[in-house]
Amino acid sequence: xxxxxxxxxxxxxxxxxxxxxxxxxxxxxxxxxxxxxxxxxxxxxxxxxxxxxxxxxxxxxxxxxxxxxxxxxxxxxxxxxxxxxxxxxxxxxxxxxxxxxxxxxxxxxxxxxxxxxxxxxxxxxxxxxxxxxxxxxxxxxxxxxxxxxxxxxxxxxxxxxxxxxxxxxxxxxxxxxxxxxxxxxxxxxxxxxxxxxxxxxxxxxxxxxxxxxxxxxxxxxxxxxxxxxxxxxxxxxxxxxxx
Amino acid sequence: xxxxxxxxxxxxxxxxxxxxxxxxxxxxxxxxxxxxxxxxxxxxxxxxxxxxxxxxxxxxxxxxxxxxxxxxxxxxxxxxxxxxxxxxxxxxxxxxxxxxxxxxxxxxxxxxxxxxxxxxxxxxxxxxxxxxxxxxxxxxxxxxxxxxxxxxxxxxxxxxxxxxxxxxxxxxxxxxxxxxxxxxxxxxxxxxxxxxxxxxxxxxxxxxxxxxxxxxxxxxxxxxxxxxxxxxxxxxxxxxxxxxxxxxxxxxxxxxxxxxxxxx
Numbered sequence: 252x253x254x255x256x257x258x259x260x261x262x263x264x265x266x267x268x269x270x271x272x273x274x275x276x277x278x279x280x281x282x283x284x285x286x287x288x289x290x291x292x293x294x295x296x297x298x299x300x301x302x303x304x305x306x307x308x309x310x311x312x313x314x315x316x317x318x319x320x321x322x323x324x325x326x327x328x329x330x331x332x333x334x335x336x337x338x339x340x341x342x343x344x345x346x347x348x349x350x351x352x353x354x355x356x357x358x359x360x361x362x363x364x365x366x367x368x369x370x371x372x373x374x375x376x377x378x379x380x381x382x383x384x385x386x387x388x389x390x391x392x393x394x395x396x397x398x399x400x401x402x403x404x405x406x407x408x409x410x411x412x413x414x415x416x417x418x419x420x421x422x423x424x425x426x427x428x429x430x431x432x433x434x435x436x437x438x439x440x441x442x443x444x445x446x447x448x449x450x451x452x453x454x455x456x457x458x459x460x461x462x463x464x465x466x467x468x469x470x471x472x473x474x475x476x477x478x479x480x481x482x483x484x485x486x487x488x489x490x491x492x493x494x
Numbered sequence: 495x496x497x498x499x500x501x502x503x504x505x506x507x508x509x510x511x512x513x514x515x516x517x518x519x520x521x522x523x524x525x526x527x528x529x530x531x532x533x534x535x536x537x538x539x540x541x542x543x544x545x546x547x548x549x550x551x552x553x554x555x556x557x558x559x560x561x562x563x564x565x566x567x568x569x570x571x572x573x574x575x576x577x578x579x580x581x582x583x584x585x586x587x588x589x590x591x592x593x594x595x596x597x598x599x600x601x602x603x604x605x606x607x608x609x610x611x612x613x614x615x616x617x618x619x620x621x622x623x624x625x626x627x628x629x630x631x632x633x634x635x636x637x638x639x640x641x642x643x644x645x646x647x648x649x650x651x652x653x654x655x656x657x658x659x660x661x662x663x664x665x666x667x668x669x670x671x672x673x674x675x676x677x678x679x680x681x682x683x684x685x686x687x688x689x690x691x692x693x694x695x696x697x698x699x700x701x702x703x704x705x706x707x708x709x710x711x712x713x714x715x716x717x718x719x720x721x722x723x724x725x726x727x728x729x730x731x732x733x734x735x736x737x738x739x740x741x742x743x744x745x746x747x748x749x750x751x752x753x754x755x756x757x758x
Contacts, residue, residue, distance in 0.1 A: 269758035383757035477746040
């Protein structure tokens with residue numbers, strides 16, 4: 252399906268302003284402002300000044316909360332975003348309501364105890380983020396994530412992402428029956444996204460600490476409907492995303 | 495008959511909706527009155543073939559029309575066709591099937607042979623074949639050569655028959671065919687069913703080239719990652735397409751390994 256940029260000049264604008272650059276600016280800005288995120292349930296609330304607000308928006312981390320507070324802007328980070336900023340980019344601290352800091356191990360325990368799938372979902376999230384894809388929640392489309400080539404203001408999301416793992420009999424529970432394939436592909440087709448499956452494979456069993464993330468292998472596969480009517484004119488080999 | 499009025503048939507039940515378009519394909523798959531069921535035109539070029547029971551194949555005894563350039567396998571100068579090919583041609587009225595004593599066999603006989611399941615072809619398998627054939631694709635059983643040169647054929651016989659290949663011409667021919675049938679591969683519930691070539695008016699059985707994809711007939715459950723990888727190893731770099739046949743509807747899926755680029 253390819254990238255669908257939003258209007259003229261969007262692609263040029265994106266090229267001039269790479270996501271990797273924005274994220275690294277965000278990282279140093281968070282470090283220098285000694286940012287603390289407040290753990291609340293499975294989400295994290297983060298206070299941001301004007302500069303940080305701009306960077307969080309441009310890097311597409313968190314959702315701004317609408318409040319009447321004048322000087323500061325609050326952002327709500329998802330579980331994966333918070334853990335990525337704390338554990339992977341090491342640029343925020345996470346505290347609980349007593350202002351006690353949680354280290355990566357403690358935060359990992361908290362996240363995995365409330366969401367069994369957290370390890371594989373986080374692996375998928377960080378896999379795509381580390382390749383500088385913008386990753387947002389996929390719940391609007393009935394998938395785990397959607398992946399954007401750049402900021403959602405400039406481009407439509409390209410992939411609808413489902414995270415599967417062979418361990419624990421595919422705990423995420425998706426695509427176990429053909430009717431789920433029909434359903435998911437029909438939906439992806441109608442919103443012009445390609446279905447991307449991330450297969451997370453555990454090399455050794457050890458989901459008790461975030462160190463297990465290094466033992467996960469990620470395999471990327473797209474699943475597409477193939478139309479024999481259109482395939483007659485196209486060579487299957489030459490186009491990896493056959494429609 | 496009441497049942498005829500509500501007949502639904504499998505023409506036009508392809509799941510062809512592409513991205514972006516959304517035809518309501520429920521509408522045109524059911525006939526309200528039996529007169530709405532289309533019939534194919536009568537053909538004047540009708541070939542004839544004779545059923546070889548132990549092999550589950552038919553030998554073509556009279557060829558008419560150009561369809562034989564893309565149908566049937568050639569062994570020792572003769573054309574043999576598989577049950578799916580016989581049924582396809584019988585349904586469109588291009589082939590008559592005879593029993594070994596030359597009595598004509600009806601379409602019902604052919605349907606029976608498919609139902610019997612002894613010729614390596616189920617109804618689902620046939621549906622997949624027919625769907626691609628009717629769109630002009632060239633379809634052969636996976637891994638079975640379209641033609642074998644006489645010298646090469648003899649080699650195969652010597653390898654496959656434990657006794658010295660003294661036996662007559664007919665028997666050696668049979669053993670070639672039987673060994674090929676067994677060759678048809680099955681992994682778990684999945685089966686590499688067909689080698690599929692794009693429509694090509696210059697197709698030659700003696701030099702078919704590589705198929706554009708191998709069609710894998712899907713089983714009740716979607717394939718696991720391991721099953722897909724296993725099949726990919728057996729398809730020797732030729733792309734795989736999975737075909738699911740449910741209630742006479744045929745859908746095709748591809749599971750392509752990709753590597754997302756690292757973006758700037």
